[in-house]
Amino acid sequence: MLLIHTGNGKGKTTASIGIAIRALGQQMRVGFGQFMKRDGQAGEQNMLKQLLNDNFHAEGLGFFTREEDRKIHAAAAEKLVSWASAKLENLDLLVLDEALYALGCGLVSQAQLQGLIDKAGACGTHLVLSGRGLPGWLEKQADTVTEMTEVKHAYKSGVPATRGIEF
Incomplete structure (x- = not known):
């Protein structure tokens, strides 16, 4: 199955983590990769690393805001695509968090994402x-x-991002 969490509201990553936890509870082999997000920034990363070990990978450099940083962001996205492609055949479920954001910024191409979708299938x-x-x-x-x-x-x-809630 191909499942997508999108929209302008909160909860996309949280819902994706929920599916990962549910799959783990069914003894499924789970992988979780994060585009855009720096490793060690968010609370979910600490838990996912404990649960998934090498099947968790955060390759992001933070939000893509400056065009002059495109090459380094694209290189990080390429590393995550390669990691995901290598992991797919040994997993029952793979989550690619912020894949649509990376696609929309042009850091991941339609062809790259389609390749992952096809390989997953x-x-x-x-x-x-x-x-x-x-x-x-x-x-x-x-x-x-x-x-x-x-x-x-x-x-x-005016409430700033809250530890444990937004990150």
Whole structure:
């Protein structure tokens, strides 16, 4: 199955982690890769490393905000694509967090992402993708798409990102 968590609201990564935990509870082999996010920044990374060992990989350099940093961000994304491709045949479920963000920024190409989707299908591996900006070509292929919609967010009221809640 190809599952996608998208939208402008909170919860895409959290929902993806939930599926990973559920799969682990069913003794499935799980991998979890993060585009964009720096290793060691978020609480979920500490737990995922403990649960998944080498099947967890955060390759990001943070949000892509400066065009002059494109080459280093693209190189980091390429490393995660290679890691994911190498892991696929030995997993039952692979989560690629912020894959849509990396795609939308042009750090991952449609061909690269399609290659992972095709390989996951050939291996019988469930694939979960998250991030904002779901393109139509990908929505058509997905088995399940969940859109997170922001109704209200504390940040807009001046509350900074909260440890354990946002990271």
